[in-house]
Amino acid sequence: MASGEPKEYSSLLQLALTILVTLTGLTILIVGITMASKYAPQPQQQPLILKVHSLSVSGLNVSCFLISASWDITLLFANQNSVLEISIDSFESSLYYNYSNPISCAVIKAMHLGPKKQRFVHMKFNSTQCGEEQPFIDDRVLEGIKKDEIKGKLSFLIGMKLKVLYRTGILGWDYELKPDCPKIDIKLVAGTGSGEVIFDPPKICLIPLRN
DSSP states (O other): OGGGHHHHHHHHHHHHHHHHHHHHHHHHHHHHHHHHHHHSOBTTBOSEEEEEEEEEEEOOOGGGTTTTOEEEEEEEEEEOOSSOEEEEOOEEEEEEETTTEEEEEEEEOOEEEOTTOEEEEEEEEBTTTTTTOOOOOOHHHHHHHHHHHHHTEEEEEEEEOEEEEEEETTEEEEEEEOOBOOOEEEEOBTTTTBEEEEEEEEEEEBOOOOO
């Protein structure tokens, strides 16, 4: 009988360790699920806020195929969440004339927003920002820009796709977001190819929260 006691004790110890490991794993799983449901970004309250504050254009000359044109746009990126951190990968943004015609692009560096933090980002659109390949602009679009230039008023849209990581502690959620920014109208100073507009209040971009 005595020789069997160590084996019985060893079996009980293994059983106890197995139960302990199982209970620990279940506890970690339950805590993880609870934290994920508590802190995960919610569609009804998107943590990321994006606002267009100003737009200026200079060197607009359709006769030169917009080679010398430059658009400067100031946007506010803000994190309204008090727990989550937001990381946004470097991205390329396009500037559209009349909703659907890309005419220039800009490259924006990666950024980080801590809880309840914000930063202003200056986006410069011109013929050098996106390397050698620029958006193709056909004659119809150039003619439309020329007519609007004569009228002294042009309309633009900003387009972008963002790869965003929301994170708190070891938990993280990846999203690909496509902000929906409103149309931007700008008046030109006659004969200069230049203009500037500051929005008060700033124009808000909607950011649907979808995986």
